[in-house]
Every structure is written in C-alpha cells, then in structure tokens.
Amino acid sequence: MSSPAANIPQHVAIIMDGNGRWAKQRGLPRIEGHRRGVETVRTVTFAARDLGVRMLTLYAFSNENWKRPQDEVGALMGLLEFYLKKELDTFVRDRVRFRTVGRTDELPEGVQKQLRRTTEETKCFTDYTLVLALNYGSRTEMVDAARAYAAAVAAGKEKLNDSSWATFSRYLYTADMPEPDLVIRTSGEMRISNFLLLQAAYAEFIFTPVLWPDFTKADLAAAIADYNRRERRFGQTSEQLKPAPASK
Ligand code: IPE
Ligand code: IPE
Ligand code: MG
Numbered sequence: 001m002s003s004p005a006a007n008i009p010q011h012v013a014i015i016m017d018g019n020g021r022w023a024k025q026r027g028l029p030r031i032e033g034h035r036r037g038v039e040t041v042r043t044v045t046f047a048a049r050d051l052g053v054r055m056l057t058l059y060a061f062s063n064e065n066w067k068r069p070q071d072e073v074g075a076l077m078g079l080l081e082f083y084l085k086k087e088l089d090t091f092v093r094d095r096v097r098f099r100t101v102g103r104t105d106e107l108p109e110g111v112q113k114q115l116r117r118t119t120e121e122t123k124c125f126t127d128y129t130l131v132l133a134l135n136y137g138s139r140t141e142m143v144d145a146a147r148a149y150a151a152a153v154a155a156g157k158e159k160l161n162d163s164s165w166a167t168f169s170r171y172l173y174t175a176d177m178p179e180p181d182l183v184i185r186t187s188g189e190m191r192i193s194n195f196l197l198l199q200a201a202y203a204e205f206i207f208t209p210v211l212w213p214d215f216t217k218a219d220l221a222a223a224i225a226d227y228n229r230r231e232r233r234f235g236q237t238s239e240q241l242k243p244a245p246a247s248k
Helices: 019-025 030-050 063-067 070-093 109-121 138-154 165-171 217-228
Strands: 011-015 055-062 097-101 129-136 182-185 204-207
Touching (some): 011 217, 019 030, 030 055, 030 217, 055 063, 055 070, 063 129, 097 109, 129 138, 182 217
Parallel strands (some): 011 055, 055 129, 097 129
C-alpha cells in the first residue's frame, strides 16, 4: 500500500476494457457487461479521489466504436444518458467537476444535452475532475487541433515561426488539462487504441488482466503503488534525478 508520503499520480487515465468478455463469460448479452461497467465507473470515480488523484480520465467511447453493431452503439448511448442523469446530483453534492474530450457534437442530441448540463453545473469545482473521453480518438484530435491552429495562423493570432509544442498543444481538446501521469488498461489488451497518444508521451503504463466490471479500488491502489516504484526520467539520467548527497 502507498505511504502517506507516496507520490500519487495527479492525473490517471483509464482505458476501460473487457465489458463484452465479462458478459460473455457469464452467458449474458454484451450490454450487461456495459451496465456493470457503469457501476465500476461510479466506484472508481470516488476511489481515485479517496486515493489522492486530482483528475481521472475514462475512455468511454472511441471514434472507432461507431463501427460496432448498431444495437450495441444505441445501448451504449442510452446507458450514457441514463448515467449522466443519475450522477448529476452526486457530482454536485460531492464537488466533482465533469468535462469531456472528444467530438461530442456527433453524439445523440439527448446525450449532448445531458453533457452540457453536467459540465455547466459542475464547472465551479476545482479539487477533483472526472473527464469522459467520448467519441474520442487521438487522430481526429490532431486533425481538429491542426485545423484550429491553421485558422489561428491565418487570422494572425499565431505566428507559424513561433510554433512549439507549448503553442500547438493549446489547440488539443486537453489544452487546459495536465498530462496523464499514469495510464491503466484493463482486460489484458496491451495497446493504446487511439487514446491520448500525444498526452501520454511520458506517462507510465500499467496493463492489468482484470476485466473492467471486476476492477476495484484495491486494483487502482495496486496500480498506484506500482507507479510509485517507477522512476520517471523524462530523458534525464537516474543520477540527475537523485538529490546530491549532503556535503560535510
Ligand atoms: C469496453 O469494453 C467498453 C467500450 C469500448 C465501450 P468492450 O466492449 O470493448 O469489451 P470487450 O473488449 O469486447 O471485452
Ligand atoms: C478502446 O477499447 C476504447 C474504449 C475503451 C472506449 P476497444 O475495445 O474499442 O479497443 P480495441 O478495438 O480492442 O482496440
Ligand atoms: Mg474492448
């Protein structure tokens, strides 16, 4: 377990995977797995805060997930709307700021309405933020950012010669968010699936075989403890990062 002095990742991002397999193992329809997955979202949202995390980003629907059977996509959208309606009071009571990343304007109108409402009614909270990645994909994010950046250059608001990561990254969906320190993927798959490619450039990765509906606070605590045993060097050497020994 982590000690009080432990270094807690400020931003944890999770690729929630394995709902379908969880259901299949039980002979249930895939949507049952998604329903249980929503329960885990609820648990993990508050578990992360209890453990000292300041921002939690959950990958809930990718740009590519539209390619799933229509009834599954429809059920996921229904579940999302239901979840948002149900959680709003809890977010307000427990001071959870809610926001999204992704092309939310392509989601069903009912979902968009709930997203706007939840975002608006929680925008004053500052201690803890839940971010849902919805209709998200790093590639479309990059295209959207490049377009917005080009428009800003054309309008004279940015100078092409001054381009840097610091200026360009302001056009990503995540402009005002810290980069993820820790990215967790459940279900044993070891891939990124188009999630926060640029932002996770220096994140630590943890892959766990646990299926998302089975993921618990203890699993999250274990991931954080694992994160704590790692040395993040950001291109430097280990020696550079260690404080110089006190000289006599
Ligand atoms: C993750 O679970 C939820 C979404 C991607 C929406 P999956 O539905 O991908 O579950 P598996 O990978 O089929 O088990
Ligand atoms: C990634 O999971 C997307 C989300 C968790 C929302 P997928 O299950 O869609 O990813 P692939 O297709 O297995 O890579
Ligand atoms: Mg999957």
